[in-house]
Amino acid sequence: MSDTTAGTLGGKPDRLGKQDARNAAREVRARRVRAFLFVMPLLIFIMFAFVAPIASMLFRSAYNPTVAELVPASLEALADWDGEGSPPEAAQAQFALDMKRLANDRTSGQLAEEINRFLPGTSSVVKSTARELRRTDDAELSANGAALLLEADEEWGDPGIWRALRKAGQTYTSSYYLTALDLEMTRDGTIQQRDTQIYLKLYGKTLWMALIITLLTLILGYPLAFHMAHCSTSRANFLMVFVLLPFWTSLLVRTTSWIALLQTNGVVNSTLISLGVTDDPLELLYTQFSTIIAMTHILLPFMVLPLYSVMRGIDPSYMRAAMSMGSRPIPAFLRIYLPMSLPGLSAGALLVFIISVGYYITPALVGGTDGQMISNIIAFHMQQSNNWELAAALGSLLLVLIIALYWLYDRFVGAGNIKLG
């Protein structure tokens, strides 16, 4: 205290002395270190559990070293081939040698799988050839490789399989992304659409279903949140229990209970039949309908909670002010209340939409073939077809899609926020 007074009298009231500045800087540094120590466990956890897997997924979708590691010499020999007609004899001979080695190492299966991905139906060709060449003499192979290959399987006379081998041998490739977008590279390097649209259609369906689910949760959630925000605290708490109840029961239990309700001789159908509404049971389960119904139920809290918390903050006096100025209730709601609840509405809608775009378990359990979403096909490629690279590419595109949606939201609501300020 007395120091301050002295400083003021000294004529430099606002400047710190050298020692003071050093002390202040040390304090700031100490505070920063302390803050960093507080968040460090979380940072480490996020690095392990979030950043690293996503980075590896992104990497994996474009990086495929398997073939390059299995047959490096063959690929090198093929590098000069123009892709037309048969590859040079020397390259074929080198490949025959490599095949023998793979057959003895028991890794020819891997090669077969990789080539098969680029030219379906060639898996057996590669495997049987490897079996044929296993006992052949090395000298024989280097002298007469091309003929021996052709003898083992006449498919080796076709340049297509060689092109597939060369393509699979690329360490870095965009082919999985092309596949994920239903595109393919033609022989002369231009990109064209595939004949069958699988993934784009599935992305479209996923977005469409997510949109429907978002609208349904909005229609169900908005009035509920409105009522909860403006009734007495005790009733609001009571209703809140019902909103949160789904969070307290297992997702699996909730989803399977929809199976019990919707299946052919389930609760809904037997009720409808006993009421005479229909004679034959309706096909409710394993459809898009059942996926949408079950997901709407599961995601409803994500809509209600942000809406409720925003609406709680809207004082009833705004509506009263509007009405005292002569506005009828519905126009007053649309002009005053709705814009004020918009932050909660868009937050809830965004949350539900993004969660449902990436949803897996419910469509997997109640969706059948009709109600599958993009996550289910990603899981399929990871678990059944063992095509991790394609799964990673599909997943990366999903991530890009979600980030793009978030960016749109930020643009849209961010612009609205400036007006709200």
Place this chain on the structure above:
Amino acid sequence: MTNTGAGVFLEFNDVKKSYDQKSLVVKGFNIQVEQGEFITLLGPSGSGKTTVLMMLAGFESVTSGTISIRGQSINRTAPYKRNIGMVFQNYALFPHMTVAENLGYPLSVRGMSKPDQKARIAEYLDLVELGDFGKRYPGQLSGGQRQRVALARAMIFEPTLILMDEPLGALDKKLREQMQYEITRLHEQLGFTVIYVTHDQAEALSMSDRIAVFNDGIVQQCAPPAELYERPANAFVAEFIGENNFVHGTVERIEDGRAVVSIPGGANIVAEAGEGLEAGARSIVSIRPEKLFIHPNSHSHDNEIAATFVARIYVGDFIRYYFRLADGSEIVVKVLNDLSAPEFGEGESGRLQWLISDSIAFPHSGEMPDVTG
């Protein structure tokens, strides 16, 4: 008071309100308001002031009784048809609209054309001295400016009645005084009727034509400010309006409207008899701190009691002296801070003096009111 003599404009006739179907929050509210009057509802918080205002505005139903404007009951009129302007404590300015859009809202609801709206908005912005602020959002205004916008918005559609529920509660003291002046000016200039709610008695005293002191759901007294201060109808009003001392005693006799009250310690004092006072009953005598004088002084007096000095607090323009009476109750004397302000040592004895006409003896009705406001 702009008394046009047009008779009663607004009337509450035995209005009652219950929220829970068990207890009454407003227990028989009666008032008659003339056109152009500035009426204040003053009372501690929880006394039902807001409830009365909400019933008048139509946001709460009336449990029984009638509210009428120009003789017509408005009990069943929808709020948006009542044409009553309202200023809320939190201002309730729409945050997503500019000041001009806020002011234009009641006009566009009434279907006024855009150019007319523009002219009217400019007129009212000038009226509250915010001419250049039309394009701002409420979030970009200070508390006092928001208050002015809220005021302009309540007036712009020219309602005959404007309700204000503690409109200055959120402002600091200086701004509050400025806005009090502003509201009074606009009221006089435009001549609308105001029902004003506050728990701040200084605000009520300085602005109102009449004040209805509210407690426990009933009006304790409804009178102009000076009468309320000088002639409180009961102990609650005496305590609630301004500062007051209360001396407890028993009524000896009442003669010519004056009560002789014996107080602990053996002395008798004489005071104006309040309503309902009976001989032999217990009584409390109220004397304002500024009407008490410490002996020796140059004022005339009728009553005198002895008291023990407790403390002296220096306030600035005046000094407060605390004394203790024989029954242990404390009594405050306000003395102007001039040369005559006496010095006392702790425990020293002094004599307090006052005029009969400056004190009122009220019947003692159980507990004293809670005046935490």
